[in-house]
Amino acid sequence: MYRVHGMTGSGNCHKVRQILELTNQPYEWVEVDLLAGATRTPEFLAMNPNGKVPVLEFDDGRTLPESNAILCYLAEGTAWLPEDRFARAQVLQWLFFEQYSHEPAIAVARFIKVFLPEDHPRRAELPGLVERGNRVLAVMDRHLAERAFFVGNVPTVADIALHDYTHRAADGGFDLDAFPHVQAWLARLLANGFREMTA
Numbered sequence: 001m002y003r004v005h006g007m008t009g010s011g012n013c014h015k016v017r018q019i020l021e022l023t024n025q026p027y028e029w030v031e032v033d034l035l036a037g038a039t040r041t042p043e044f045l046a047m048n049p050n051g052k053v054p055v056l057e058f059d060d061g062r063t064l065p066e067s068n069a070i071l072c073y074l075a076e077g078t079a080w081l082p083e084d085r086f087a088r089a090q091v092l093q094w095l096f097f098e099q100y101s102h103e104p105a106i107a108v109a110r111f112i113k114v115f116l117p118e119d120h121p122r123r124a125e126l127p128g129l130v131e132r133g134n135r136v137l138a139v140m141d142r143h144l145a146e147r148a149f150f151v152g153n154v155p156t157v158a159d160i161a162l163h164d165y166t167h168r169a170a171d172g173g174f175d176l177d178a179f180p181h182v183q184a185w186l187a188r189l190l191a192n193g194f195r196e197m198t199a
């Protein structure tokens, strides 16, 4: 059985829960208290030298950090990660997009608005993040105008990676009403068994 070291309320961590539940793989969840410094202990840094959740721990003690690497590992051999070489590369395209363009704008805006105090200096970053995030959402909206899912005709780990922080985008000050194809895609994912991140 896998052990997932994660924080409830983190989209990166919820991705791991999502693939495990969608593929019926049993797991144990270990809640990591970031604010108490739990990712800075020698024990945690031995699992992930970068000191971040999520981390997937195997029965034999091996550990795998980075949410999208974990998604690919857990999806191997299922329809969630296509076998076809080009389709698989397209899935990777969207996983890299998520980490380089989507998460640094949309998740960071949410982090600042939800988790930092009203008078925190990082609030000055919000207008720039919202502008960048809206460009990212427009890219997704254009792509989804002609497709049901990011790659192919069934959902893949690309959809899982992009789902959580998108459906919580309003937390960071984004208005999804401006992106109807993104909204339709979110509803389609729910109809396909996806769970929303509640916290």
Ligand SMILES: N[C@@H](CCC(=O)N[C@@H](CS)C(=O)NCC(=O)O)C(=O)O
Pocket (backbone or CB within 6 Å): 007, 010, 011, 012, 013, 034, 039, 051, 052, 053, 054, 065, 066, 067, 068, 099
């Ligand atoms: N690229 C990483 C990002 C992980 C990440 O940023 N995790 C955050 C929580 S969402 C974290 O652990 N932050 C603690 C810290 O940076 O000290 C992934 O996708 O797993």
